[in-house]
Amino acid sequence: METVRPGRTIELVEATVLIAGRSVVRARAWLLADGDTSAVAGGAADRLAAPQTLASWPMAAEWPGGYIASLDVRPLAPPLPGRTTAWVSTGLDLVAGEAAGPLASFVTLIDTANGIAVRQSPEEWMFPNVDLTLHLHRAPRGRWTGLDTAVVFGPTGQGVTSTVLHDADGPVGHAQQMLTVRPQP
Numbered sequence: 001m002e003t004v005r006p007g008r009t010i011e012l013v014e015a016t017v018l019i020a021g022r023s024v025v026r027a028r029a030w031l032l033a034d035g036d037t038s039a040v041a042g043g044a045a046d047r048l049a050a051p052q053t054l055a056s057w058p059m060a061a062e063w064p065g066g067y068i069a070s071l072d073v074r075p076l077a078p079p080l081p082g083r084t085t086a087w088v089s090t091g092l093d094l095v096a097g098e099a100a101g102p103l104a105s106f107v108t109l110i111d112t113a114n115g116i117a118v119r120q121s122p123e124e125w126m127f128p129n130v131d132l133t134l135h136l137h138r139a140p141r142g143r144w145t146g147l148d149t150a151v152v153f154g155p156t157g158q159g160v161t162s163t164v165l166h167d168a169d170g171p172v173g174h175a176q177q178m179l180t181v182r183p184q185p
Contacts, residue, residue, distance in 0.1 A: 048087070051074050051087035054076060068115070073116065074088075082150060087145070090109065112147065133175065136165070136172055140167040148164040151179075
C-alpha cells in the first residue's frame with residue numbers, strides 16, 4: 001500500500017494487485033478524519049425493513065456458481081428488471097479462517113448489487129462491471145449489507161448500476177458501477 005497524498009485530516013492511499021507483473025486490481029481510498037457533525041446530520045434515505053423479517057431468495061436460479069450459492073439474499077419485494085432492494089449476507093469468511101472487520105465484511109458484498117437487479121437474462125446478455133466506486137457517510141455495522149439498486153443500460157453498450165447502501169441502522173452511503181453491455185456469444 002502506498003500513501004499517494006499524506007495529510008492529517010485528508011489522506012489518499014492506494015493498493016495494487018499484480019499478477020505476472022500486470023496490474024489487475026487497483027484500489028484507492030480517501031481517509032477522512034472523524035469529527036462530531038451529529039447536530040447537522042441528515043438527508044439520507046429511509047431505513048429498510050429488517051432482514052430478519054424477509055424470506056430468502058434463491059438467486060442460484062438466476063446465477064449459477066459457488067459465490068451466489070454462499071449468499072443469503074432477502075429482497076424487500078419481488079425483484080424487477082433493473083430494480084431490486086435486498087439484504088445480502090454470507091456465512092463465509094473473506095479469507096478462510098481469518099476474522100474480517102465490519103468494513104471489510106460489508107464492502108465484500110457490495111459488488112453483488114449488479115447481480116440482484118438484472119435488466120436482461122444473463123444467459124442472453126453480459127453486463128459485467130468494470131469498476132466499483134463507494135462513498136460512505138458513516139462506518140457500516142453488522143453482518144447484513146443492504147442494496148437498494150437500480151440498473152440502467154444505455155443504447156451504445158454501456159450501463160450503470162447505482163446503489164444506496166444500508167446496514168441494520170440505516171443508510172451508509174452509495175455505490176456506482178460502470179457496466180459494459182453486450183450480447184452473449
